[in-house]
Amino acid sequence: MMQQEDPSDIEQLEQPPSTVAQMLNDCGIDADENLMKTPTEQQLANLLSNLLKYGVLIASAVVLVGGILYLIRHGAEPAGYGVFRGEPSEFRSPVGVLSAVLLGSRRGIIQLGLLLLIATPIVRVLISLVAFVLRREFIYAIVTFLVLASLIYSLVGAYY
Template sequence: MSLKRRTKFEQRFEQFIGNLLRVGVILATTLVLIGGILYLIRHGTEVPNYQFFRGVSPEFRTPDGVKTSILLGRNRGIIQLGLLLLIATPVIRVIFSLFAFIKLRDFTYIIVTLIVLLGLIYSLI
């Protein structure tokens, strides 16, 4: 029984994907941490009112709203950007995997990756 030898492309791609996931998670975590610290500096001493439920502000429901919030200097916008990046990281990984499988002409994995990508896009919409 012989093991299939990986090509240079496959080795580089695996390293690229690993780095992509690592950098994406580290960057997202850093943004959430910075936003959280800034938020606590500004609002940490406020007493919460649990008698009324306040949902997510409409400005945080779209990426454009998050961008506007950051440009206006709101700390929650930085936290939301970190969370959006955390969500986008695996989606970007699936997209790059799809391109790699197309280059390798591995039709089974192309179909599986397309199904996964469509499921991710459907769940985000």
């Protein structure tokens, strides 16, 4: 025997679903007031988003070009895994990497791409710090400054 559905359930299914704004209003929350961004906040969010997106793309392109150039020159050489060789001293600091790139080092180009990849979030934090200071949000500025200081220390502090 087939069980008949309750007509009240069918009527509920035929009604259009309530929107998120209606649900928030039912709960007493004003969705428009809390979720709107000012034009400057939206510009800052777009700037930071584009910085991260294009920073990663540029860094990846530099690593790819350096890797291709390196493989063209050294791709046929056998790998010597019997002896550990650390990074040459020229690649142990950002200044050394830049000078290696200027001398045409293929490994230097790869290292430059990795430095760009590391620098991308550092620049993002720096821009956020400037934005917080300009908006006079000093608690956020202090926290962002501490994050920036730790990022910079982790990048260059080990070299000096």
